[in-house]
Amino acid sequence: MTIQKMYSTIRISVAALCLAGTLLALNGCSLDPANLNSATEDQALSTRDGIFATTVGLQRFYAVDVLPSIVTSTGVTSRELAVRRSFVNLVEIELGGAGLNNANANVLGLFTNLLRTIEISNLIINSAPRVTTIVDSTRNGILAVAYLHRAMALGNLIQNFEQAPIGTDRAERATYGNRTAVLNLAIQSLDSALLRLNATPGTLLPNSEFRNRVLPSGTAVDLRNVINAHRARYLLYAGRFQDAIAAADLVPLNSRSDFVYDGSNAINQLWASVFNAANASATGTNFGARDSLGLPAALYEAADSLRYRFFLGTTLVRPAGVGEAGFPGSIASPTPTAPPQFFHRNVLAFYTANNVSIPIYRPAEMTLIRAEAFVGLNRPADAVAEINRVRTKVGVTYAINTGANSTPYTGAQDAASLRTEIYKQRCIELFMTGTRLEDARRLGIPGPTPGQVVPPTVRNRNFYPYPERERTNNPNTPPDPTI
Amino acid sequence: MTQRLSLWRSNCSATARSAARRSLWLLALLLALPTVTHAQQLRYSISGKVLESATKQPVVGATVRIENTVLGVPTDRDGNFALLVSLQPGSYTISVSYIGFKRKVVKFTLGDNNQVQLGDVLLDEDVTRAEEVVVTGTSVLTSKKEIGNAITTLNASDIDKSAATSIDQALQGKVAGALINQNSGNPGGSISIQLRGVNTVFGSAEPLYIVDGVIINNARPVLLNLGGYAQNRLVDLNPNDIERIEVVKGAAAAAIYGSRANNGVVQIFTKRGALGEPRIEFGTRVNFDNVRKTLEVNTYPFLDPVGTPNQRPTQRFNFQDFIFRQAVGTETYLSVSGGGGSTQYFLSASYLGNQGIIKSSAFQRGTIRANLDQTINNWARLAFSASYSLSNSADILNNGASGSDGMLLALTFNNNNIDPRPDPVTGIYPRLATTANPVEIADRFVFGQVTNRIAGSLRLDVSPFEGFGADITAGFDTYTQTGTGFMPPGNTSGGAPDGFSRRATRDFRQFNLDANARYQVDLQPWLKSTTVVGGTLQYERIDQLAAQTTVLAPLVQTVGAGINAPPGELRDVPLTLYGGFLQQTFGAFDKYFLTLGGRVDASSGFGVSNRWQFYPRASFSYSLSDESFWKNAGIAQLINSVKLRAAFGNSGGITAIGSFDRLTLFSAVNYGGRPGLVPSTRLGTPDIQPERQREIEFGADLSFLNDRIGLEITYYDKVNTGLLIARNLAPSTGFSTRLDNVATVTNRGIELLLRAVPVQADNVRWETIVNFSSNRNVASNVVGGTVPLGIFNWSVAQEGQPLGIFFQNAFQRDANGNIVRSTGGPGGAGVPLRLLEPNGANAFRIIGDPNPSWTASWINQVQVVRNLTFRLQIDVLRNATVVNFTQRNLNGLGGGGAGAGRVLAGELPLGFYRNPAPTPDNPGVFFIAENWMEDGSYVKIREASISYAFNDLFGIRSGSISVIGRNLFSFDNYSGFDPELNAFATQPGGVRGGDDTETPIPRSISIALRVNF
DSSP, X not given: OOHHHHXXXXXXXXXXXXXXXXXXXXXXXXXXXXOSSSEEHHHHXXXXXXXXXXXXXXXXXXXXXXXXXXXXXXXXXXXXXXXXXXXXXXXXXXXXXXXXXXTOHHHHHHHHHHHHHHHHHHHHHHHGGGOTTSOHHHHHHHHHHHHHHHHHHHHHHHHHSSSEESSOOTTSOOOEEOHHHHHHHHHHHXXXXXXXXXXXXXSOSSOHHHHHHTSOSXXXXXXXXXXXXXXXXXXXXXXXHHHHHHHHHTSOTTOOOEEOOOSSSSOOHHHHHBOBGGGTTOSOOOEEEEGXXXXXXXGOOTXXXXXXXXXXEEEEEOOTTOOSTXXXXXXXXXXXXXXXXXXXXXEOTTOSSTTOOEESSOTHHXXXXXXXXXXXXXXXXXXXXXXXXXXXXXXXXXXXXOOOOOOOOOSOOSHHHHHHHHHHHHHHHTTTSSOHHHHHHHTTOXXXXXTSOOOTTSOSOSSOOOOHHHHHHOXXXXXXXXX | OHHHHHHHHTTOOHHHHHHHHHHHHHHHHHHHSOOOOOOOOEEEEEEEEEEETTTOOBOTTOEEEETTSSOEEEOOTTSEEEEEEEEOSEEEEEEEEOTTBOOEEEEEEEOSOSEEEEEEEEEOBOTTOTTOEEOTTTSSOEEGGGOSSOOEEEEHHHHTTSOOSSHHHHTTTTSTTEEEEXXXXXXXOOEEEEESSOOOSSSOOOOEEXXXXXXXXXXXXXXXXXXXXXXXXXXXXXXXXXXXXXXXXXXXXXXXXXXXXXXXXXXXXXXOOXXXXXXXXXXXEEEEEEOSOOXXXXXXXXXXXXXXXXXXXXXXXXXXXXXXXXXXXEEEEEEEEEEETTEEEXXXXXXXEEEOXXXXXXXXXXXXXXXXXXXXXXXXXXXXXXEXXXXXXXXXXXXXXXXXXXXXXXXXXXXXXXXXXXXTTTOOOOOOSSSOOHHHHHHHOEEEEEEEEEEEEEEEEEOOXXXXXXXXXXXXXXXXXXXXXXXXXXXXXXXXXXXXXXEEEEEEEEEEEEEEEEEEEEEETTEEEEEEEEEEEXXXXXXXXXXXXXXXXXXXXXXXXXBOOOOEEEEEEEEEEEEEEEEEEEEEXXXXXXXXXXXXEEETXXXXXXXXXXXXXXXXXXXXXXXXXXXXXXXXXXXXXXXXXXXXXXXXXXXXXXXXXXXXXXXEEEETTEEEEEEOSEEOOTXXXXXXXXXXEEEEEEEETTTTEEEEEEEEEEEEEEXXXXXXXXXXXXXXXXXXXXXXXXXXXXXXXXXXXXXXXXXXXXXXXXXXXXXXXXXXXXXXXXXXXXXXXXXXXXXXXOTTEEEEEOBOBOTTSOBOEEESXXXXXXXXXXXXXXXXXXXXXXXXXXXXXXXXXXXXXXXXXXXXXXXXXXXXEESOEEEXXXXXXXXXIIOOBHHHHXXXXXXXXXXXXXXXXXXXXXXXXXXXXXXXXXXXXXXXXXXXXXXXXXXXXXXXXXXXXXXXXXXXXXEOOOSSSOTTOOTTTTSOTTOOOEESSOOOOXXXXXXXXXXXX
């Protein structure tokens, strides 16, 4: 080999190596690249910032996504709301009975959202104790939020389903519990939440870091009140009347806690989906608040106008196919073929703008919980006193003042009559909170009969069927209820 | 540069660095292999001339190589070649190859005379193309004879009379086993290619494109909602630059491309320079496009049906008169190539400007390219390629797949009783019932996309000692595509009457580095061995930013002029892929060829536990006609050559895997003024792996009657397993869906390619080619039984059925299969009824299959007296269902169609399209999906041309003038514009046959002039 040839060989080899080396180095060549567009589960659950943010995300998910599915779907089933559009999922929930099948998208949405709430809560409950960089008092607040949301999800599941998964399972083998088991789990969860809040005595809980990083800004949420209000509710459901009264007593009636919306990042979705004055021109609302709250005449006092006017506006929409002549009295076509099937009005209250806050619970529920518990304890006089406190709210400062211009209760004082009265009061005070289906069942209001046409003012199901996706994939899914 | 280096490097993890280090060592080893010592070298000039043996015409662009060196050169326009080389004296072999001709080998000796004249080298035509040399799938130049799989090759002359805008369009009808569909007639085009069926459920079915060693992205980014239409980015490449295309169609052939090979590989080589004086080629073309077929509209002069008291008279308009136009386009192309000393160059520039047949739509593309070849010495050579393109489209909102306004949508969604032209006094555009006014869309809406693209590669070839060669290719492909959309305030649209502005930008970069080494040796005089080892590193990254606003200030078009602007961003969505392969070929007695190989891949998209994938392959070919018993038998007179082949291979598919699908992701939200994170509803798939394909193919290549007829026939069987499906989870998991590697799709079929020269006389030569393909596609293990794919969920994947079948509500039929019709009622008698389940629910049935039972093309070329060439290509597609949303909406929604007019005139029952008193079983045919299923079979005159070639005229050395027709006629029974249209090309690969007011494919007539100086 000549010297020249050798040099050129070396030269080219070196050049090639330099080229290859440079190009390799140029490459962003990792097999485990970072994702700048979203956090991974690992990152979110193993870091301080991640836990804080996930707890914020849980509250947002409940306020923005879960609440609307609770209020609208069960509202239609319990006849609070009318559907306004002819999408098949909407028509099915308004039809109810056997017409509501396992594939219904609204039922699926409700079930899925509640289970997701449990999953996110459990992720926080399991992960937050392992992130040692979070100070104890903040962690306690975070855990209280997670336990509360888990309880709310469990409670809403058992309000609407005969049985409910008592936890989530990524292997699709979640086990179900009956009403007692699920309510007990919800109550335990709330007890844990309270325990956490009370764990560090002497400090102001929640601490400022928790308030500034995890809870919504301002003073929208008094966590302890929200927990106690839900404890009172589920203790009542579970039949532990004395405990329910004790829990209700802990909730000051002149305080409120809210789901908050800013109108751009987090929108009040009930404003968007329930017909109201602000969106009256839009044809896009799926639901409308039914005239007379969708109640039969026996449960509706026209004289109680102040409270009705708190929720219902003056625009009355007639059912499809109902004639112009003599409107609203005469009905040209008695069986509307398309939604809306029911007279409904524009909704007011917390649903008139995309940034209006919605109360997490209504303080008047505490009074009605006491009333119902007294009925259960066979103390009718005490029950009537509580009922009248709500009926004649003059002078009583409720943080959410729906008003009241009614007269004291004069009906019979047997348990059934009192429960019917309590149902009537709950229908108005807890309007659009998603409890009416549960209330009607629990308070003995007559429901639908399998195989019969469901009257327009009677709830159209007792329980929802389990979603098809659950049944197909989870062999533990219980049989569907008959109606 | 330093800064950029560090930026790129910041992503590099330690493991990847060590892998990179390993690759470097490998490379170093390869290059450090000893170079053979040479004796004293002398300079020689080796020259000759390459001619067609039959006609004695020069062969332009034939490759002339000195074997066992990197020295080579293409022939010039006169067929001459001249190699100026430094070599030691001795015996050498020169090989001359050109596509369509048999390779010729000439031995010669270098001695004292340094001017070596090899004289005329005559190439014989290779009708069967058995001798063709290909590289795709083998990574080493290999004669087709030695390959066990089918491979399709095309050269420039196969496509230069197609008047196509893009490469994929030019390939239509020319590749057996390929279903190439023009989805839209928009001037920017939208083409879909499926090679041997669809091999994925949710991913893209498009093959991998490689241009001069660079992986070229062919995505369809949807930056603007044009209603389902999106350009595919292959449109940025200039078809005039192409020298050669090789197509392999599945795992059996493409296994060495590993995880990206499931959909096949299309490898494209651009033209390169030849030694000699500058060769200038100039081409120009003018094309005239118009709509081939328009739809019949409602001409009934009353708004009310016949028999209504006091029928309201009305004037009717044909909106198509305001939508379509006669469009004109031009294309200009210039290339200069040549070379001197050890350098060759090829430079080109082009401009294409096309108007669309829909008013205001247009497409322009400018490209430049530089290809340089530098011979460093007799064993090292550099090849450089670079291209830049600027594509610019004026888009129109034009269909209903997802947009709410559009030109053709205005035709189908509105009645035709309003004159859409602006008021002559006020200039105000009349408002239509449902959508924006088409005249206003053309006049005032501004939608467009601009793409800047640079792609290039540098390749080093070394051949340091006999039998050994290695190459390194570094390539990159990068583009920025920007879409802008503007609708002025006070417009007639339903979606954004107060104005709309959007700007979206997508940055794409792709980089690949490939190194291959090969060693060829004769182990025995009868046993030849070829060993190939290679490695690849591929990286791509996507960034996207989009912002849009509504309610604009007047006279301002930017996004800032409006309100509500939450921009959407995708930042650094990466994909990294490492691969390595080893392949061994044995050739025995020049008759038996066996190849065994395997590829190993790792990608950032795969789950950690499935990160490394192995794809084996094997192929065998047997040249039966080389056996002496065959040669001596009488049959050899009839059948000249017989090659039998079989191949097996595995490959992967990643088009359905997102960069981070293996992880459960939490997305950013905000609540109560606090930043938050919420888990996605999709559970991550930690063990996600590529979709895998196993393909077996068998085939035979035959030639008859003295090579006048060549036949290639192939049967293939592809089984794709582990296809990703977004499976619905039990909600009690806390999630809604998860991607699971569960589904299976098989494609089985045959391909046939017949080439013949029926007439070969002094003055007439007739060449004919027939392509035929038939594919059967079946999906199985479809979790959930029926999974929606697209076309408003009408197109589904269903257990045991072909992908994309239409599953929707059907006609009620009696025992004989006849449609049951209504007998009276408000809708009248004779309306087809809808099938219901016993419980009263809508009954869904399989009502159509969009996959053709077979496709074929027939290409004829007749040359008369060497000057006049006639060319005709006919494409046939049989038995593919098309869902005709165009007619459905035209008659059932807007009422501007002829059918709606027939209802008014009483020729059809009143409730034919929509029953005024609908019942579940009699809603009117608008609501019965089966009514809109049509046979999309067609026979199309795809290309027809007449060319006249001339020489030495007005100082022009050679040239041709042609009249070229494209999509001249379609023979079909389809009632829409064109059965080929598909407004859903951005949906998964299996979704076909959705005609939803997509722009019709124009009839195009071009006059083209091409001259060489």
